[in-house]
Amino acid sequence: MSKRQFKEPLDCRPKRFTREDGGESVQHFLPMRELRASSNYWLKRLRTSTVITLTGISPSVSVDNDSLVIKQGATLADMAPPTTRYPRGVHRLAWVVIDSPNGFVTIDALHWLESQRIGLMMCSGGNTSVLLQHVDKPIVSLRRAQYSGNVVVIARWVLRGKLAACLDAFPDLPNAQELHELLHGDTLSQLVSVNDLRLVEGRIAGAYWKHHTFTLNHYAKFPPWWSEFDRRSSGIGNTGNRHATHPVNAILNYAYTVVAGIVKRHCALLGLDTAVGSLHADNDRRDSLVWDLLELIRADIDKLLLTWMKSVKWRRTDFLTSERGVVSLDTNLRRVVVEKVSTLQSSVERIVKDYTLFLLRL
Missing domain, CATH: 1.20.120.920 (CRISPR-associated endonuclease Cas1, C-terminal domain)
Structure with a gap:
């Protein structure tokens, strides 16, 4: 299809089309350069916070040498995301929010978060699951x-x-x-x-x-x-x-x-x-x-x-x-x-x- 024949639609919704083999697929028409520019724009606006949110592909939360190790998931703006370490007792973390379809949290990390009274929240499909909510003295x-x-x-x-x-x-x-x-x-x-x-x-x-x-x-x-x-x-x-x-x-x-x-x-x-x-x-x-x-x-x-x-x-x-x-x-x-x-x-x-x-x- 020539460039003259193809006109990028203004409608941002994905389009369903029939493949040559008779099956159906859904395709997004938004240009990758625009998607990457948006993702990079928001990445640069992140600030140091008491809450860290894990998004993207394959984020992880683990423990190494008694420090919490958080690796962000890959996004269009950052295909080699950073890894951050949080030593026990000298951090400012209050929450870890995971909003990703994959990735992992180790059992050691769960124990570490609970001992530091840090909340762990899973976001998915408009719902949240709060995993760490230990009650010390219920009334x-x-x-x-x-x-x-x-x-x-x-x-x-x-x-x-x-x-x-x-x-x-x-x-x-x-x-x-x-x-x-x-x-x-x-x-x-x-x-x-x-x-x-x-x-x-x-x-x-x-x-x-x-x-x-x-x-x-x-x-x-x-x-x-x-x-x-x-x-x-x-x-x-x-x-x-x-x-x-x-x-x-x-x-x-x-x-x-x-x-x-x-x-x-x-x-x-x-x-x-x-x-x-x-x-x-x-x-x-x-x-x-x-x-x-x-x-x-x-x-x-x-x-x-x-x-x-x-x-x-x-x-x-x-x-x-x-x-x-x-x-x-x-x-x-x-x-x-x-x-x-x-x-x-x-x-x-x-x-x-x-x-x-x-x-x-x-």
Whole structure:
């Protein structure tokens, strides 16, 4: 096929085609030089952090001479990734996040991380698994309070905390007056069911996200349907906020997932049952308490990331799109996002402690 006949499509989604042997394949049309440039751009923006994220091909975590040895996975920007050593007791590591389809962690490394009280998180497909969450001194009264506490009272406390966080992070919200009245008035106290509280939360969220609409600064060839961020929802069926089809939502979803893992570990360290929530409905396969407490820090995450996203000039190759249209992040961009939200660890710890004190006072 001549160069004149082939025109690179603007659509970044992979294309399915039939091979000569009759089988089907999926091909990405994004130029390798552009993909490598994006990956290299984000690699250069990584900073020293208390959280290290392993991405790429075949990362590893092991121990050698009593030091933790972390080898990054190969990416388009770094096919010969560096190896970093962390001596026991003189490091600043708080978390190791693994976001890679392969690689390994040795048993020695697991013992080393646990002895140093370093969290280990596995990210995959929008979910997190927190592997190291040893409880030294579980507080039985906390779980008793969780199981016997008034769900409406607890959900009301969560919603008030969310309102306060929104007003603190974004005092110029168009519905700020309404939020102040809900926070300090008697309206929430008069609601007698969790469903009523969820309806109030849904109305608040709708107005909140209408305020956060903006145009992304970007280079040429950027898909036009990505230029405007105007809704916090997926374009795929009735999936809500899951399966992001816009870069902003993809970044937010990834950040929320990582912070949820941090929340889960802090809850587990205190012996809380992460399945027992209030504002989020019970689900046998969901950490409802984690998503409840995440509501108290979402506004901080949003302020941090939305401000940053407005300051970046984006490339189409900063993101990959599945055949279905689901957007994901470049491997090194994911590492940058984790570094940014890792600054909220102290806020997470404070929120979990506030929740435990509230339970014990019930």
